Amino acid sequence: MPATQPYPIVTKTVPTFYFIGVTTTKSSIMKVFPLWMQELGRPEIVIEGVDCKIHDDPEVYRRAVAQIKYDPNSLGALVTTHKMDLYEAAKDMFEYLDPYAQTLGEMSSISKLDGRLEGHAKDPITAGLSLDAITGDEYFGRTGAEVLLYGAGGSSVATLLHLMDKKSPGDRPKRVTVVNRSQPRLDGMKQLLASRPIEVVLIQNQDPKVNDQIMASMPPYSVVANATGMGKDTPGSPITDQGQFPMHGIAWEFNYRGELDFLHQARAQEQARQLTVEDGWVYFVHGWTQVVAQVLHVDLTPALFNRLEAAAATVRAK
Ligand SMILES: NC(=O)c1ccc[n+]([C@@H]2O[C@H](COP(=O)([O-])OP(=O)(O)OC[C@H]3O[C@@H](n4cnc5c(N)ncnc54)[C@H](OP(=O)(O)O)[C@@H]3O)[C@@H](O)[C@H]2O)c1
Structure with missing residues (x-):
């Protein structure tokens, strides 16, 4: 020493x-x-x-x-x-x-x-491995799905980087929408995005009803992820119980323990909207x-x- x-x-x-x-x-x-x-x-x-x-x-x-x-x-x-x-x-x-x-x-x-x-x-690798395990290869090319991320913290940035670094166009969604409670992390994300091959829409919002509307605008098969920590680190969910997931969509809660409200909201629609519902265990x-x-x-x-x-x-x- x-x-x-x-x-x-x-x-x-x-x-x-x-x-x-x-x-x-x-x-x-x-x-x-x-x-x-x-x-x-x-x-x-x-x-x-x-x-x-x-x-x-x-x-x-x-x-x-x-x-x-x-x-x-x-x-x-x-x-x-x-x-x-x-x-x-x-x-x-x-x-x-x-x-x-x-x-x-x-x-x-x-x-x-x-x-x-x-x-x-390691997060861009681990968030990416997890998403890949959920979607399988060429998911976005096969389905035309988009990605909606609630939260712009480290795990959300990691997911975005992973998608941007995908070599095959079929593994990249045409558009990723990121919604965050406050502006600073969205500004940080903007800097990372320069000259990247995916359109990214950054929205500052914390009204769950507006989050429902944003989710309603997603095409079928889209991935909707809760990366806010709500339902574990803080109470609640970024969406309301009335929010509708995209038909055939993937609902991905980043946590595996806690109240997991978002996960339960998705499970309630699993059959009706033909969802794949994943928690954060993987x-x-x-x-x-x-x-x-x-x-x-x-x-x-x-x-x-x-x-x-x-x-x-x-x-x-x-
Ligand atoms: N399963 C696993 O192994 C695993 C791995 C990684 C992460 N996670 C979990 O994933 C969650 C996110 O992790 P992180 O590191 O990215 O957390 P983080 O850095 O705390 O980021 C959370 C983000 O969510 C935003 N937010 C909070 N409430 C919101 C709302 N109602 N609407 C929109 N945005 C909202 C926050 O906004 P502000 O910028 O305004 O604060 C913040 O930017 C954590 O709970 C973590 O435990 C799990």
Whole structure:
């Protein structure tokens, strides 16, 4: 450890994977992680939650990063909620930041390779893998569907980036509509959009009745996603119970726990409007498997992903 390293480091006696979040003990990962370590033949690795306050003191983030950087048995971390704040507070401590981390100004994965500390933003990959699993190939070419995203936070931006980076035109919707409660994040999104191959309509609104009208204007088969956190982080849903989903549409709630009002609204119309209704479980599994693979340097083949997904399903809260 260099003499200039100013943070107290705990020398771990067992290999430790950190989960930097807010209420980490409540997450399903605490039950899932030990099962995955068994599957990977690494049962000695433990998970440890690091609960930080929302928008915590930058020094708190730097201390958490220093622990990983300087303790050999601290392997890495998955970061939720604090992805942007941690990036801002500690980016100078990393030897490598991947292009998505630099574009988005956030990181969800902290890992080490050959003595380098690395930060990755995995959300464009994990949001994308989840959406691809829901739609299948060439969905937008086959159906003429559009995408409506309620919320313009990190997960929504990640979904948009993923769609824009699709090589095949059939995998890109002609138009994506993003509705956000306030203007600043829409302005941030506008900057990302320059010279991208999809038309994006950005709407500032938080009136659920107006959100219903926007949803009613979507063509059949369109994907409507709740990326607001409403129904988990805050009460309610961005739409009313009267809002009608597009015929044959896909309703995608980004969360898998909480009141999930939007999910229930969609389920109530599942038969009548021939909907595919998805919650955030697949997103959760992709998010975690990507970071675990990055930190432990495991090749996440489809077969391995399926095994990990099956193990996670055994402890999924009903
Ligand atoms: N299943 C998983 O593994 C997984 C993975 C990623 C995310 N998620 C979940 O997805 C949700 C979104 O994540 P995030 O990181 O993108 O969150 P975030 O950064 O907090 O963004 C939420 C966005 O929604 C906007 N919003 C809130 N209420 C709204 C309304 N009524 N109408 C329109 N926009 C509204 C907010 O507007 P302002 O700009 O005005 O604040 C904000 O921009 C979270 O609940 C998160 O837990 C789940």
